[in-house]
Amino acid sequence: MALLEIRDVVKTFGDFTAVNHVSLSVEAGEFFTLLGPSGCGKTTLLRMLAGFEQPNSGQILLDGKDMSQVPPEKRPVHTVFQSYALFPHMTVAQNIAFPLQMAGVAKADIPARVAEVLEDVRLQQFAKRFPHELSGGQRQRVAIARALVNRPRLLLLDEPLSALDAKLREEMQLELINLQKEVGITFVYVTHDQGEALALSHRIAVMNKGEVAQLDAPETIYSYPKNRFVADFIGQCNLLDAKVVEVGGERMKVEIPGVGVCETLPVDGAQVGQSGTLTLRPEKIRLAASVAHDADEVHFTGKVHDCLYLGDVTIYIVELDNGTLVETMLPNSAPGRARFFDDNDAVELAWRYDAGHFLLG
Amino acid sequence: MRNLSTRFSRWLISGPPLLYLLIFFAAPSLIMVFAAFRIPGDYGGLVPMVQTDDAGHTQVLINAGNWHDFITFENFGRFFEDSIYAQLFLKSFWYAGLTTVICIVLAYPLAWLIARSAKKTRDLLVLLVILPFWSNFLIRVYAWMIILGPQSYFSIGLNKFLALFGIAPVTMLFSEFAVIVGLVYVHLPFMVLPLYANLEKHDMALLDAAQDLGANAWQRFWRITWPLSLPGVWAGTALVFIPALGMFAIPDLLGGTDTGMIGNLIKQQFLDSRDWPFGSTLSIMLTLAVLLMAAIAGWAGSRKKERA
Incomplete structure (x- = not known):
């Protein structure tokens, strides 16, 4: 009891x-x-x-x-x-x-x-x-x-x-x-x-x-x-509007309009055509000038819109091709480096299929 | 330079009230102290130590050989010789003390109620408490003569009620009871206001905390509210007890033949017996008694703090 x-x-x-x-x-x-x-x-x-x-x-x-x-x-x-x-x-x-x-x-x-x-x-x-x-x-x-x-x-x-x-x-x-x-x-x-x-x-x-x-x-x-x-409410989180395009199997595919299709973990009861939100924590997104390809990841290109230097990490707000803003971060652990990118630098983003979490509705 | 100007402005601010106190409080008090060691004049006042004759020549009457005819300790001797004065002091302290206690008992719930009511009602209630000050004190005491008098509806009603139980009619006016009623009535606002000012500042979270920690309503009052309100209680006590002690108008108007207080005796010395020196002596003894009480209270308070 x-x-x-x-x-x-x-x-x-x-x-x-x-x-x-x-x-x-x-x-x-x-x-x-x-x-x-x-x-x-x-x-x-x-x-x-x-x-x-x-x-x-x-x-x-x-x-x-x-x-x-x-x-x-x-x-x-x-x-x-x-x-x-x-x-x-x-x-x-x-x-x-x-x-x-x-x-x-x-x-x-x-x-x-x-x-x-x-x-x-x-x-x-x-x-x-x-x-x-x-x-x-x-x-x-x-x-x-x-x-x-x-x-x-x-x-x-x-x-x-x-x-x-x-x-x-x-x-x-x-x-x-x-x-x-x-x-x-x-x-x-x-x-x-x-x-x-x-x-x-x-x-x-x-x-x-x-x-x-x-x-x-x-x-x-x-x-x-x-x-x-x-x-x-909990922590920083990117909320990307997306639509289910393929279900069944180990992974589910969703499309972020104007950006592209990405894989994510399957959600119970999801059906093709349903819309929802892809939640992505900033620290789960990889950011680089060009990211190495990996079958488990999706890649998108964009440019740096804003950065916030916080000391231990720098927050980068990246603008995707469709204008969506995505928040991501890089630790400033590399010696002598305060910043990796400046505003308007072209960058690539990548995240694993299990980095995010899709919410229906 | 700056130092000089701050010092100057300090004097400018504190000067006028200081001067006022010197002229109207310190000087009269000193005169009273001197008067207590003098001998009354034939027609009141004090025996003159300096005389001006018709020709305008000023003559000093007092000298090393005859100062006994002008300066005396007899007034104090008289005070201590007869126990009647000590008895009168005790009775006055008893009246003032009883008045203070009744005022605390009546004012506390009222002050609490005001402090806990909504802001708007609060202002109205405070206004009602000070409203009696808008009319003259003597008129208000006269009103009590009517209320307590035998012809009032209050007296008639009360006596009719008592008759139901076979109790003989009571006369309320010109009694100890009437004096206490008058003293309490006049001084009650002076207890309510400092208590209200104190209770209003209390943090209600403390009562929640006490209740949360297991205190029932009585324990919350006795362990939290009451000790925190003591500064207000003391302020109210000082404002009620001291004026009540020296009161003479209320015993005069509402009291009987044996309800006079020390204030009545002092008034009598100055206005009726024309014995200014003895009146001054009584006043000084009264002041000393009050100071002694304040010292004892302060000492007890500091002792209690040390123990805590």
């Missing part, structure tokens, strides 16, 4: 449907992420898990028990809030002791429990500080320690890293992964940052307009997006 089961949950605010018939389940020990743009319903779903909102219909079950009649303070679920919501009049140690006191833990046991969790987040020497005397990253760790200290069944994290700068965010991501492994508590993580979701999660539910657009492991979500929304 799954630890958390969300069954056909609907939540509306007036005319607005924030969460629309969502069903999913989370296993014990999992690092589960709800990912989506703002307004997609991920935070509303999280607040329903915490108990701050009630679903209009559907059920939320924790350990098989219906949570609808259980108020937030009675749920074995704790939240790390986006603003951290540390109690400003309490020290770090008092903040962390708070949930233990609320749970009626014996007074004598509290200091040891607090010290233990402070060690987990490496803040032992800050126990006597007040929240306003801490840096952003330290506050973040206190918030996590406070939410973890009495070992909830479920830890909810609401965009916990969004207030930190990029460098610290990466550091905290690594810490979160290790912490979750160490404590073994199930995390449900909400974010709009796809990089964060890919880096942290065991599984991701990509949400759009109150619905789950795709629920899969990070690699699957990235490599095999189920629809245009997911392809577009």
Whole structure:
């Protein structure tokens, strides 16, 4: 039995449907992420898990028990809030002791429990500080320690890293992964940052307009997006309009109008004449002045339309013969090379038949 | 050069209020301190130490041999000799303290309600709280004389209600009860406003967090909202307790024969008994008592912080 089961949950605010018939389940020990743009319903779903909102219909079950009649303070679920919501009049140690006191833990046991969790987040020497005397990253760790200290069944994290700068965010991501492994508590993580979701999660539910657009492991979500929304939202992706021209066998052929025919992996139920979208990640496209021929690849010619130098890589926007723009990239690992091509240079593109992924419709 | 001009502008800004305080606060306070060590004049005021005769010659009356006839510590002796003054102080502190506590109890929910309501209603409610200031304080206290008086619908209704239970009619006016009602009524806005200003700034996410971490409604109030609102409570307490302590008009109008406060006695010394020195002594003792209380409160506060 799954630890958390969300069954056909609907939540509306007036005319607005924030969460629309969502069903999913989370296993014990999992690092589960709800990912989506703002307004997609991920935070509303999280607040329903915490108990701050009630679903209009559907059920939320924790350990098989219906949570609808259980108020937030009675749920074995704790939240790390986006603003951290540390109690400003309490020290770090008092903040962390708070949930233990609320749970009626014996007074004598509290200091040891607090010290233990402070060690987990490496803040032992800050126990006597007040929240306003801490840096952003330290506050973040206190918030996590406070939410973890009495070992909830479920830890909810609401965009916990969004207030930190990029460098610290990466550091905290690594810490979160290790912490979750160490404590073994199930995390449900909400974010709009796809990089964060890919880096942290065991599984991701990509949400759009109150619905789950795709629920899969990070690699699957990235490599095999189920629809245009997911392809577009996760990472950079070329979305090329194409039409099925040949089906059957190991490979399927699609035609990109004005460019040519290319091979791709077969799609269930595809029929000749159907239109769709070929999704191609920039890093899966080979770019050169002239590319060597390979039977597994398709080749197209074009010219450089724009480049973006990013340091480790350079992004090239290549204009195909029909005017379609394709994004691709080259690592700048060759010594002394900042750029391989300039604007308007003639180039060739190639990608393997299994580089992309065709979406019908 | 820059330094000079910033210093100049600093004086320009702080000068006028400083001057005002010197003339109207510091100087009168000092005069009062000196007056407390003087002897009352025959027709009020103080015994003159300098005399100008009809011819216009000024004569200094006080000298090394006769200064005892002009300067005295007797006023303070009188204060400590008779326990009646200490009793009056205690009673005044009791009235002011009770008023403060009742104001906190009444103002807190009101301030909370205002702070939590929508922006538009909030402004309207704040306006309603300060609306009484638009009419004169004495008129409002007179209104209470009518409300609490035996002829008012309130009194008649209440007594009829009490009669149902066989309880004898009560007289509310000219009693301790009326004095407290008046004190609370007059000072309530001074408690509501600082409390509202404090509660309005509270981060609601803290209450969500507390609830999420297992705190029920009472624990959320007692562990989060109340301690965070203490600065507002203290501000309101200072604004209510100190003026209530020195109040004389309300006991005069609403009180009976035995409900006078220290303010009434001070007023009496200046206006009726014409004993300015003793009135000054009482005022100084009152000021010292308030300062002592503030010092104790501050000391207790800092002790508590150290322990945390």
